[in-house]
């Protein structure tokens with residue numbers, strides 16, 4: 435038996451009742467209006483989605499089930515000798531809204547390890563990818579292929595009751611979270627190492643096992659970094675491209691595997707999750723150009739050159755945030771504790787002082803401060819994970835936790851197929867003239 439599934443089975447009937455009553459009493463209440471600019475402007479700020487796991491405040495940043503990043507670090511169970519939240523703790527929190535006990539977390543570690551075996555054909559599929567195929571494309575391909583064993587798809591086609599969909603979604607989600615680790619390990623080891631992937635250790639936690647399949651588990655500090663990384667990248671409310679895509683595709687009752695593959699394809703875009711790869715490229719190029727000269731004058735000149743060429747500064751700006759991302763700050767705290775003298779961290783630190791000034795003067799971006807992707811690469815490269823084309827895969831593993839937590843609730847609450855209304859410019863013009 436899965437303690438998390440048992441807890442969900444207790445929570446779901448109450449939540450269904452709560453939502454039913456809420457909708458019966460307030461279903462027609464108005465929450466906002468939509469302007470023409472929002473239709474042309476990426477639906478920014480339109481209140482249109484239900485997302486239980488987290489809510490984003492423009493100034494404060496993310497709260498996971500009402501806990502800030504710092505509160506998660508304080509309250510969520512960590513490893514025996516660690517202090518960062520375990521991704522298992524974060525998943526439990528996202529799914530139930532509750533802080534788990536150490537025993538509950540341990541059960542989750544064991545369950546994920548037990549589900550991690552890959553079908554042979556998925557291993558072959560990854561092994562047959564050309565090494566020119568980006569790791570995110572390989573990841574998405576392998577996750578799509580897990581559809582072969584989807585219990586949700588089988589249950590749907592065998593005609594199970596809608597009320598039970600969540601149970602099969604849960605089973606697929608747990609398999610997906612477990613199997614994405616050896617998939618990522620295989621992609622990494624094939625592309626950048628000897629192709630040999632260490633086996634999943636049944637008595638170890640998720641972060642350790644990820645470090646182990648990549649080949650880095652002998653460094654406990656790196657394992658702690660991964661636990662932090664996997665926890666803080668998991669969820670960023672529902673409107674970001676990866677979360678929204680997973681939710682949208684899932685609303686057609688596509689399985690968790692197909693929904694997550696779609697979500698990962700969105701995460702692979704440079705304005706979204708691929709930005710962590712772009713940031714390290716940008717930092718390395720900058721370092722090559724400026725050497726050890728981190729003066730305001732040199733850095734500003736370099737940045738203006740980028741902006742004057744019509745390019746963006748990766749890792750800065752955000753569609754919702756208007757202050758420094760607390761996930762950036764959590765990674766900065768980690769760097770200040772473990773690698774304060776690293777020259778690349780020092781460059782990141784200097785940019786934190788210089789870029790907001792330059793972007794403010796440039797006058798375009800609504801948020802001149804750094805986001806989560808601005809910091810992650812510099813930490814990974816410090817511990818020897820230097821292949822930046824792989825960085826978004828780590829983001830994808832983490833984001834799977836948030837997208838799956840919501841998909842289980844989408845099915846539990848019986849949310850319908852998503853289908854907002856669209857208009858052509860001609861029709862919009864007519865409607866505006868009439869109004």
Ligand code: NMX
Pocket residue numbers: 704705706707709745746747748749750751752753754798799800801805806807
């Ligand atoms: N450097 C230069 N210009 C920027 C930047 C930046 N970092 N951020 C925004 N702008 C520009 C943007 O391109 C737009 O220009 P234009 O009017 O010519 O189209 C203008 O400022 C207004 O954009 P905003 O409304 O501030 O930003 P928007 O909500 O459209 O986009 C991002 C948000 C995150 C896509 C944007 O800030 C960006 O491209 N940042 C760099 C890429 C990045 O770090 N992405 C990762 C985000 C986090 N994640 O993991 O997903």
Ligand code: MLT
Pocket residue numbers: 669670673674675676706753754805806
């Ligand atoms: C995320 O974590 O998804 C990013 O910060 C992008 C977003 O929230 O729009």
